[in-house]
Amino acid sequence: MKLGFLGTGTIAEAVLTGLCTGADPPSTVVSPRNADRARALAGRFATVTVGKDNQAVLDGADLVFVAVRPQQAEDVLKQLRFRRDHRVVSFVALYPMSKLSLAVAPATAICRAIPLPSAAMRVGPIAVWPMLPEAVEILARIGTIVPIADESLLEPVWATTALMAPFYEQLRQIACWAVEEGVSPEQAGAYVAALYSAWTTVASGASDDFAALRDKSQTPSGLNEQALRIMTNASHYVALHTALDAVLGRLRESAM
Incomplete structure (x- = not known):
């Protein structure tokens, strides 16, 4: 099966990198929209070629990945002629199936998916x-497939991915604080990254009960109890919910 990518942004590049650095890399044609990135991908991976235009991508592919920006999706897709036998996967966050199915007709084998940048390393969830x-x-070659029961449930799942930048900012803030206290930048960065990696590894084995992990990690009047209390009283977790609610509201509004 030959793959085609409409769009060569960050997510498309991550997915392609994961596929092409793994076993049995697929034959893939990518759109020339971002010419420099498309050429770079073709230069890195022998199984990747650059189509002369978006229609050439469709004409040369069986499984088509739509990886353009939400504001570009309508204009890009309406100019293309899909085949009935195309399989179509959309990575576009703000583009519901009601619009997608019309835009890619007569193709009917369609799904939406949420890969992350970590797909480049073949790790992480893919809803x-x-x-x-x-x-x-x-x-499934580049991540852990998470089946979603209904399209409406994609939206809260997608909303959680908006916490990636805040997550990295939290790591940066902790590392910067350690540097201010005299730890070298190299040691601070390495330690904080390893610390969070260890915690998430533990969490992945107990994902059905994060509350239990929270409780086990603190003791009365202990350091973790103190830090949790201070952050709770400072409305840190209220802000977390506020951010998620705002992102979810934006996603739901776009689907109307």
């Missing part, structure tokens, strides 16, 4: 709805 077998087979 998929509905479970299109051809898409699942490919995406």
Whole structure:
């Protein structure tokens, strides 16, 4: 099965990198929209070629990944001629199935998916709805498939991905604080990254009960109890919910 990518942004590049550095890299044609990045991908991976235009990507592909920006999706797709036998996977956050299915007709084998930049390293969750077998087979090579029961549930899942930048900012703030206290930047960065990696590894084995992990990690009047209390009283977690609610509201508004 030959793959085609409409768009060569960050997510498309991550997915392609994961696929092409793994076993049995697929034959892939990418759009020339971002010419420099498209050429760079073709230069890095022998199985990747650059189509002369977006229609050439469709003409040379069986499984098409739509990886353009939300504001570009309508204009890009309406100019293209899809085939009935195309399989289509959309990575576009603000583009619901009601619009997507019309834009890619007569193709009917369609799904939406949420890969992350970590797909480049073949790790991390990839939410998929509905479970299109051809898409699942490919995406399972670069992450853990998380089946979603209904399109409306994609939105809260997608909203959580907006915490990636805040997560990295939290790591940066902790490392900067350690540097201010005399730790070298190299040691601070390495330690904080390893610390959070260890915590998330533990959490991945107990993902059904984060409250239990929270409780086990603190003792009365202990350091963790103190830090949790201060952050709770400072409305740190209220701000977290506020951010998630705002992102979810934006996603739901776009689907109307």
